Amino acid sequence: MSSEAKQIVMRPIGVIRSPHRTPAGTPIQPTYAKDVEGEVVVAAELEPALADIDGFERIWLVYCFDRAGPFRPRVVPYRDNQERGLFATRAPSRPNPLGLSVVRLLSRQGNVLRVRGLDILDGTPLLDIKPYVPEFDAHPDSEAGWLEARREERREADGRFHSSGPGSKR
């Protein structure tokens, strides 16, 4: 598997502005952050690449969990009380700290997108934006493993996956 050795260098294309300043209390998924609004500030020189995005009701944000702790192969997820394999969870302490959230696109002003449903920490580096396309992305009946039994449980983070800082003050 020679491709494993290679490094892939990414650069943020913008930053996410949200009211969530600390991991503790931040909703663990946009589903639980329905009313949380914020902004996606894309680098000004990339504004031409945002053309036509306005017609999409939702967009994917791909971002860097820049305050995540180091990779752990097993974690106790927010909505469970036993360890699960990291790849069977959406916890931030991943080998590559890639986050993925779908948010509702409210409006665009130039290079700034107003969005709703933010479960992302303020200041998070943005790596990509993709349109949400139900034909590709929506599989409402897909079985969700251990999460099936946990639907109504924990909905906010408590800081357990973050390396340091203000989360512990809460």
Place this chain on the structure above:
Amino acid sequence: MSSEAKQIVMRPIGVIRSPHRTPAGTPIQPTYAKDVEGEVVVAAELEPALADIDGFERIWLVYCFDRAGPFRPRVVPYRDNQERGLFATRAPSRPNPLGLSVVRLLSRQGNVLRVRGLDILDGTPLLDIKPYVPEFDAHPDSEAGWLEARREERREADGRFHSSGPGSKR
């Protein structure tokens, strides 16, 4: 936006094995690759992180478009005949070459996942695996901008977004 300056270094966690050897003819989304099977070979040392994934019917693959051409702010997408802003498309020629596909998980043997619905080129470096959770990810009625009018059109790539190579032979 100071975070823009910072580089983020990622390393592949595995490789995707598929029958698609050239961009031309590769389905543009898993929706059009329903019967295409292949393997996700995760680095052996990460096998513990795959625990519990077996219960999920679908998984997200986050990968690197390693054969994509350079970033272009506007592209003519596969399913359109006019230019669109890159971020309003799923085209590979992105500022950060991040690909995102949901596939059906058929089985797991140690560090190897058998999957169906592959729209990904053979040898593609894998960056992350996440469980597909309908509660978070499925929004079947979300408006899809310019794609709404294009549902039944082009379903295979023709190599237009790739830097070189065999695509042009087809």
